[in-house]
Amino acid sequence: MILEAVMLQVKLGMEKEYEEAFREASTIISxxxxxxxxxxxxxxxxxxxxLLLVKWETxxxxxxxxxxxxxxxxxxxxxxxFYDPLPTVEHFESVQL
Incomplete structure (x- = not known):
């Protein structure tokens, strides 16, 4: 399992519009x-x-x-x-403890 982690900065004043757009776009990724x-x-x-966290199989x-x-x-x-600046995407995997 891979965890995609993305820190997003949305242009000020666009937060409510962004959250609605994200809800709609969620059907794409899912x-x-x-x-x-x-x-x-x-x-x-x-x-x-x-902060966007997405789990992928690979x-x-x-x-x-x-x-x-x-x-x-x-x-x-x-x-x-909506983003300024465009976000950096990073991927993580679990550490077995």
Whole structure:
């Protein structure tokens, strides 16, 4: 299992519109092969800051299957105009303790 973590900064004053657009766009990502779950968290200290966590079965399900799909183009169209700056995406795996 891979965890995609993305810190998002939404343009000020667009938070409510962004959250609605994200709800609608969620159907896109949740339909993708290898998708497990996702959640969007709103920061309490910094206005417009969000944390997106997406679980994928494999890294390639995200980096190839989703990112190189026509569905990703629609995801970008619906959401990327809200971000300033564009976010950095990082991937994590569980550490066995």
């Amino acid at each position: 339909s993708m092969r290898g998708y497990v779950s996702h959640e969007l968290q709103r920061c309490l200290e910094v206005k417009g800051k969000y 890294l390639e399900d995200h980096t190839v299957g989703f990112r190189q799909s026509k569905e990703y183009q629609e995801w970008k169209r619906q959401l990327h105009h």
